[in-house]
Amino acid sequence: MQMNKETMLNALLSIILGLLVGIFFHYLLYRFSLPREPFIYANF
Amino acid sequence: MWLKLRERINASAFLICVLVGFATCSYAGHKCAQHNPFINFRRFHRLLNAETYFYPTVSQMVALAKESLDKGEKVVIVGGNSIAMGKGQGKDLWTENLQRRLGPDYKVLNFAQSLMPPLSGPYLAFLSLTQKYNFVFYVAVAEYCSVNDVEEPYQGYPYWWDAYYKKLLPPVPSIENWISERALLTRDKQASDECKLGAYLDSLFYFRDLWTTVGYKYFFTVWTPGTAANFWEPRQLVPDYDPPVLPIAARFYNFNPEIDKPRLKARFNWIYQETAPEQWQLSEDNLFMLKNAMSAQIPTEVRPKMLIIGVRDCPYYVRQDLTQKEQQQLIRTAKQSTKLWRDFGCRAIEAGGDYVDEDFIDDCHLSATGGVKLAKSVAEELSKMEDACR
Numbered sequence: 135m136q137m138n139k140e141t142m143l144n145a146l147l148s149i150i151l152g153l154l155v156g157i158f159f160h161y162l163l164y165r166f167s168l169p170r171e172p173f174i175y176a177n178f
Numbered sequence: 179m180w181l182k183l184r185e186r187i188n189a190s191a192f193l194i195c196v197l198v199g200f201a202t203c204s205y206a207g208h209k210c211a212q213h214n215p216f217i218n219f220r221r222f223h224r225l226l227n228a229e230t231y232f233y234p235t236v237s238q239m240v241a242l243a244k245e246s247l248d249k250g251e252k253v254v255i256v257g258g259n260s261i262a263m264g265k266g267q268g269k270d271l272w273t274e275n276l277q278r279r280l281g282p283d284y285k286v287l288n289f290a291q292s293l294m295p296p297l298s299g300p301y302l303a304f305l306s307l308t309q310k311y312n313f314v315f316y317v318a319v320a321e322y323c324s325v326n327d328v329e330e331p332y333q334g335y336p337y338w339w340d341a342y343y344k345k346l347l348p349p350v351p352s353i354e355n356w357i358s359e360r361a362l363l364t365r366d367k368q369a370s371d372e373c374k375l376g377a378y379l380d381s382l383f384y385f386r387d388l389w390t391t392v393g394y395k396y397f398f399t400v401w402t403p404g405t406a407a408n409f410w411e412p413r414q415l416v417p418d419y420d421p422p423v424l425p426i427a428a429r430f431y432n433f434n435p436e437i438d439k440p441r442l443k444a445r446f447n448w449i450y451q452e453t454a455p456e457q458w459q460l461s462e463d464n465l466f467m468l469k470n471a472m473s474a475q476i477p478t479e480v481r482p483k484m485l486i487i488g489v490r491d492c493p494y495y496v497r498q499d500l501t502q503k504e505q506q507q508l509i510r511t512a513k514q515s516t517k518l519w520r521d522f523g524c525r526a527i528e529a530g531g532d533y534v535d536e537d538f539i540d541d542c543h544l545s546a547t548g549g550v551k552l553a554k555s556v557a558e559e560l561s562k563m564e565d566a567c568r
Contacts, residue, residue, distance in 0.1 A: 148191040156199020169334025
């Protein structure tokens with residue numbers, strides 16, 4: 135029973151971490167697509 | 179701790195979930211591209227545009243326009259620079275005045291952004307919409323006798339490749355040929371290839387559409403100097419604000435002939451060449467290049483639906499900076515520009531010929547009263563353009 139609970143927790147951890155890393159990779163692509171220098175047209 | 183975590187993670191489940199997470203984001207981005215995220219859209223003001231790392235995509239502009247077109251409204255897309263954006267006009271935005279003049283049958287969408295040339299994202303949204311809809315018009319403020327390369331990224335954002343790879347554009351072989359020819363002359367090929375690659379990947383994974391929508395609706399993730407205090411705030415909550423305009427006696431305090439004079443002279447020193455002191459001659463070579471660029475990048479069938487506006491500079495600056503002959507040359511260039519666009523099949527007007535100092539907030543941007551005058555001229559032209567579309 136204890137083993138099963140731990141296996142379930144490990145699987146859940148793998149799933150959550152995997153999803154987060156997948157989302158993070160997607161977000162990284164967005165960040166890489168932004169220009170390196172911000173465009174400053176006027177003083178704020 | 180790291181080792182313990184590694185022992186607990188199931189590698190196969192982890193890798194599958196990385197792919198699932200990535201694919202889910204891509205699917206969500208694809209869905210975001212088909213829907214208008216903007217609520218009570220007014221314009222891409224400085225806290226909702228490239229000045230603060232917010233780059234609206236062509237898909238989002240198209241989706242916003244489609245909402246009105248599908249309701250049977252006629253859509254006027256406004257593109258171009260900060261003059262078209264209405265910088266400094268605050269609550270007296272000229273495109274809102276234009277909307278009131280045109281009435282409820284029309285929807286005016288101000289997609290202009292600071293320093294944006296006429297053939298950029300809003301133009302591509304217009305081109306995309308003309309495939310299916312008849313009553314869609316494009317109004318842009320442009321520099322005199324000038325047209326940009328449509329492929330040229332706007333402040334690092336490759337609008338052309340964004341629209342091209344997402345298959346938003348009609349087939350226009352002349353533009354594609356033009357871009358291929360220009361690519362041979364590109365100095366920074368690596369930067370150009372990176373832009374293309376980014377847009378290609380975006381057409382597969384839609385990361386720009388997703389994270390721009392998230393940034394607008396939920397939270398923004400990029401720090402910028404303009405939003406430093408609370409950069410994470412969703413951009414839909416950020417107010418469209420312009421500082422109040424100074425009284426006319428103090429308005430042109432930043433007048434500086436060393437900066438302003440070369441800028442004003444640059445407006446006529448390309449298409450006209452100074453052959454002797456204060457004598458200018460039309461440059462046939464530059465005119466030829468300009469005509470080539472225009473005819474390659476603007477399909478014949480959409481030209482009658484385009485209105486190009488040349489806005490004169492603030493008379494205060496012109497009076498102070500330019501000699502009588504230079505002032506005449508500036509007017510000559512403005513007229514030449516209008517003629518050029520008209521000969522080419524587009525509608526074109528000169529705005530500002532009868533404007534006074536009070537119609538400007540600085541050297542080139544229009545005040546509330548200037549905006550009213552511009553809206554009046556544009557509304558009159560649009561009614562003629564609508565007749566031509568029937």
